[in-house]
Amino acid sequence: MRISIIGSGYVGLVTGMGFIKLGNEVIFVDVDERKITMINNAEPPIYEEGLEELMKEFRGKYYATKDYREAILNSDVTFIAVGTPSREDGSIDLKYVESAAKAIGEALKEKDPYHVIVVKSTVLPGTTEGVVKPLIEEHSGKKAFGDFGLAMNPEFLREGVALNDFLNPDRVVIGVQDERTKEVLEKLYEPINAPKVFTDIKTAEMIKYASNAFLATKISFANEIGNICKKLGIDSWKVFEGVGLDHRISPHFFKTGIGWGGSCFPKDTRALIRKTEELGEEPLILKAVVEVNEKQPLKLIELLKKHVPELKGKTVGVLGLAFKPDTDDVRETRAYPVIKKLLEDGARVITYDPQAMENFKGFYPDVGEKITYANSPREVLEATDVILIVTEWKEFEELDYSGKIVVDGRRVKAAEKTARIYEGVCW
Numbered sequence: 010m011r012i013s014i015i016g017s018g019y020v021g022l023v024t025g026m027g028f029i030k031l032g033n034e035v036i037f038v039d040v041d042e043r044k045i046t047m048i049n050n051a052e053p054p055i056y057e058e059g060l061e062e063l064m065k066e067f068r069g070k071y072y073a074t075k076d077y078r079e080a081i082l083n084s085d086v087t088f089i090a091v092g093t094p095s096r097e098d099g100s101i102d103l104k105y106v107e108s109a110a111k112a113i114g115e116a117l118k119e120k121d122p123y124h125v126i127v128v129k130s131t132v133l134p135g136t137t138e139g140v141v142k143p144l145i146e147e148h149s150g151k152k153a154f155g156d157f158g159l160a161m162n163p164e165f166l167r168e169g170v171a172l173n174d175f176l177n178p179d180r181v182v183i184g185v186q187d188e189r190t191k192e193v194l195e196k197l198y199e200p201i202n203a204p205k206v207f208t209d210i211k212t213a214e215m216i217k218y219a220s221n222a223f224l225a226t227k228i229s230f231a232n233e234i235g236n237i238c239k240k241l242g243i244d245s246w247k248v249f250e251g252v253g254l255d256h257r258i259s260p261h262f263f264k265t266g267i268g269w270g271g272s273c274f275p276k277d278t279r280a281l282i283r284k285t286e287e288l289g290e291e292p293l294i295l296k297a298v299v300e301v302n303e304k305q306p307l308k309l310i311e312l313l314k315k316h317v318p319e320l321k322g323k324t325v326g327v328l329g330l331a332f333k334p335d336t337d338d339v340r341e342t343r344a345y346p347v348i349k350k351l352l353e354d355g356a357r358v359i360t361y362d363p364q365a366m367e368n369f370k371g372f373y374p375d376v377g378e379k380i381t382y383a384n385s386p387r388e389v390l391e392a393t394d395v396i397l398i399v400t401e402w403k404e405f406e407e408l409d410y411s412g413k414i415v416v417d418g419r420r421v422k423a424a425e426k427t428a429r430i431y432e433g434v435c436w
């Protein structure tokens with residue numbers, strides 16, 4: 010099938026390359042010239058395992074452009090995968106979705122054969138039918154479900170293992186209304202060996218929010234129990250190993266630590282909270298889930314002060330800046346509140362991350378003043394005896410922490426074994 014993808018970020022690029030691997034051809038559309046040039050040179054604009062190899066292998070099966078018209082006229086299915094960030098008040102900002110829908114509508118004017126538009130971006134229930142559909146109809150002069158198809162197909166991939174998640178998902182959720190669109194998507198996803206859940210459009214939208222909210226809840230719940238365990242001298246990882254063996258609960262996604270960050274859990278829980286309030290309901294659990302998560306990274310500093318009561322003038326090493334390992338993404342990373350607090354308390358910071366330092370400089374560009382970006386994790390260990398671990402990169406397992414005070418937010422076994430003083434956040 011010929012596919013066009015609007016928005017070539019983490020989701021657009023990964024799903025696009027995934028569809029190519031399944032035998033399709035893809036035209037990527039973006040507004041960012043830098044990304045377009047990089048994709049056309051088979052260079053991934055983001056770090057994601059296996060992506061570069063795939064882009065090199067399938068050169069010729071895809072290209073990137075700014076031109077919506079060209080992309081729509083030369084494809085049969087268009088996915089919308091633009092960002093859906095938070096507004097200042099936490100509500101969902103649909104400006105990219107809206108401008109994509111308008112531009113698709115304009116391009117669709119000239120297209121005769123049936124074209125299917127699929128919303129892949131995470132959008133609140135009602136958005137595809139209440140915002141995307143009327144904009145495409147207004148700008149194309151055509152009618153949804155008659156002149157063109159419309160569907161909602163949320164994405165569940167995780168950064169770092171994104172290609173594998175896309176190609177081997179637990180399920181594929183497809184929200185559709187008309188039979189013709191359903192057939193197109195059934196065919197497109199046929200090679201994927203996973204249960205296909207067909208629903209109406211707003212149910213598909215809700216499945217995505219409920220999934221992310223549940224996962225965020227699972228971690229905040231585990232961290233709340235983990236904080237109690239810490240006070241009682243209990244290893245919460247052992248606790249959740251035992252808890253997770255109950256098949257109704259499952260052992261996955263139960264790691265206690267300094268909480269969840271990333272481009273989605275924070276913004277999606279906020280958006281769902283705002284939507285719930287708008288509907289006149291009280292999001293009691295969701296609010297608590299967020300509150301636990303905001304406090305959790307500061308536990309690192311609290312524990313550090315047990316051993317180093319005065320941080321003023323001290324150099325503190327921070328290992329890891331990405332919101333999790335195997336990505337260069339620093340959106341809502343727990344490293345930010347940790348480093349902010351260290352600097353507020355008068356400490357100097359020396360930090361290292363294998364992939365995310367350039368992105369993190371967006372928060373703290375004043376290199377050398379209060380924060381130094383090291384060339385290796387060893388350089389951090391040479392500079393100071395006080396270490397905080399924020400992201401569990403594999404290479405941090407290869408270090409010798411002898412003589413160090415380590416406060417660990419993610420459980421790096423080598424630190425637990427070799428540090429002079431070791432504090433785990435929930436163990």
Ligand SMILES: NC(=O)C1=CN([C@@H]2O[C@H](COP(=O)(O)OP(=O)(O)OC[C@H]3O[C@@H](n4cnc5c(N)ncnc54)[C@H](O)[C@@H]3O)[C@@H](O)[C@H]2O)C=CC1
Nearest residue numbers: 016017018019020039040041091092093105109130131164
């Ligand atoms: N990052 C992730 O792991 C996952 C993200 N999602 C959802 O997928 C959506 C996209 O997320 P990401 O890929 O992380 O975002 P991103 O920010 O990495 O990528 C979005 C891309 O859209 C482009 N863009 C913005 N406006 C545009 C327009 N009018 N026309 C064409 N391109 C435009 C941007 O330049 C950017 O390259 C969001 O709704 C997110 O919640 C869903 C599952 C996983």
Ligand SMILES: O=C(O)[C@H]1O[C@H](OP(=O)(O)OP(=O)(O)OC[C@H]2O[C@@H](n3ccc(=O)[nH]c3=O)[C@H](O)[C@@H]2O)[C@H](O)[C@@H](O)[C@@H]1O
Nearest residue numbers: 164165166167168228262263264268269270271273332333
């Ligand atoms: O909607 C999205 O964007 C995606 O959000 C998450 O994926 P992602 O943000 O890439 O990362 P996760 O692996 O879920 O980790 C999120 C955060 O939770 C933390 N985490 C994860 C697992 C765990 O057991 N404990 C824990 O603290 C991680 O350190 C990280 O900060 C979901 O896992 C995906 O299914 C979803 O598609």
